[in-house]
Amino acid sequence: MAGNIIIEAREVTRDFGDFRAVDNLNLKIKKGEVFGFLGPNGAGKTTSINMMVGLLRPSSGQIFIDGKGVEKIEKCTIGICPQELVLWDFLTCKESLMLMGDMCQVPRNELKVRVQKLLDDLFLQDKANTLVAQLSGGMKRRLNLAMAVVHQPDIVVLDEPSEGLDPQSRRVLWHYIRSLRDDEGKTVILTTHLMDEADRLSDRIAIIDHGKLLRLDTPSNLKKEIGEGDVVEMKLSNPASNQEVINILADMPDVQAVVEIDDGLNVRALDAVGKLPQIIDLVETTGVHVSDLSIRQNTLEDVFIDLTGTGLRE
Ligand SMILES: Nc1ncnc2c1ncn2[C@@H]1O[C@H](COP(=O)(O)OP(=O)(O)OP(=O)(O)O)[C@@H](O)[C@H]1O
Ligand SMILES: [Mg+2]
Secondary structure (H helix, E strand, O other), X not given: OOOOEEEEEEXXXXXXXXXXXXXXXXXXXXXXOEEEEEOOOOOOHHHHHHHHOOOOOOOEEEEEEOOEEHHHOOHHHEEEEOOOOOOOOOOEHHHHHHHHHHHOOOOHHHHHHXXXXXXXXXXXXXXXXXXXXXXXXXXXXXXXXXXXXXXXXXXXXXXXXXXXXXXHHHHHXXXXXXXXXXXXXXXXXXXXXXXXXXXXXXXXXXXXXXXXXEEEEOHHHHHHHOOOOEEEEEEEOOHHHHHHHHHHHHOOOOEEEEEEEOOEEEEEEXXXXXXXXXXXXXXXXXOOOEEEEEEEEOOXXXXXXXXXXXXXXX
16 A cells, blocks of 8 residues: 555445445545545445544445554544534543543653643633533534544544634634644544535545545545536526526536526536626526626535535435
8 A cells, every 4th residue: 555545445335224324435545634524414424434533343345544454553543523522521621631641641741731732722721720511612622622632643533623613713723724734744534514614624525425435636626627617696586487597598608507506596607707798688588687696716515516416415
């Protein structure tokens, strides 16, 4: 196996009874990258990462960490920040971090310095001696993250770390994730439902749905894949005409796709600004008017919806 690969999943499948949650997953994660996992609710992200870090056994297939079977690795080489918070309510922030460090046998002197730095980096210094039960939701998330990294694992797994964070805390989190990669050389695996977050942070992204890997690429390649054009978002005066308008616009030259999103239409086209008058004229031939319109660049969310559709999973 190439030396720069830290995690490899080979033909990994996981069944729960008759239900296949992860279906023949093959992927390689490189040392020192931020690897994003995207997928709708129930896609199999948590199940996949739990298998990749040895918390859950695959029904079939193999996982290798740095070339070794995951079942043989030293548990403290991985730091896990689970989707569901795991905290001790009646310890303080500092005590929680010291306990995690002790469990991985971090020398006391080193641990004290590390705990202080983490409390500072994650803006929890004022809460060092506060009981976990008295923290806000966002503070608990930040503490959960600190607990995943206090023993300086090589691999850090963050399952929806930004869930419930306000925009300020999210920026602290982003800065911290980048510093894990850039200053400490860690490999970070991240799941999120925020496309913008995945785009900003990830070196590469896996998109999964129904347990299957649909794509694995850099955010910029993923965005190029569904066209290099712009997206025109519009709402019509009569949404009942959406399908008729889709049929007409789809025939325009250089229009790459027209899809219905919510109660509006997204038109993906090269040089959408130049084509705008023509697009509006064509819409109006059907007797409806454009009631709202905006133009933006293609985003990862467009790729995500293109691949996984708009239907709810749960
Ligand atoms: N222990 C379990 N027993 C039975 N089914 C399970 C179990 N764990 C997960 N599943 C099912 O496997 C599928 C994938 O779940 P998973 O938690 O991996 O999804 P996810 O992609 O992390 O979703 P979310 O974005 O909602 O966190 C779901 O249909 C879920 O109900
Ligand atoms: Mg999950």
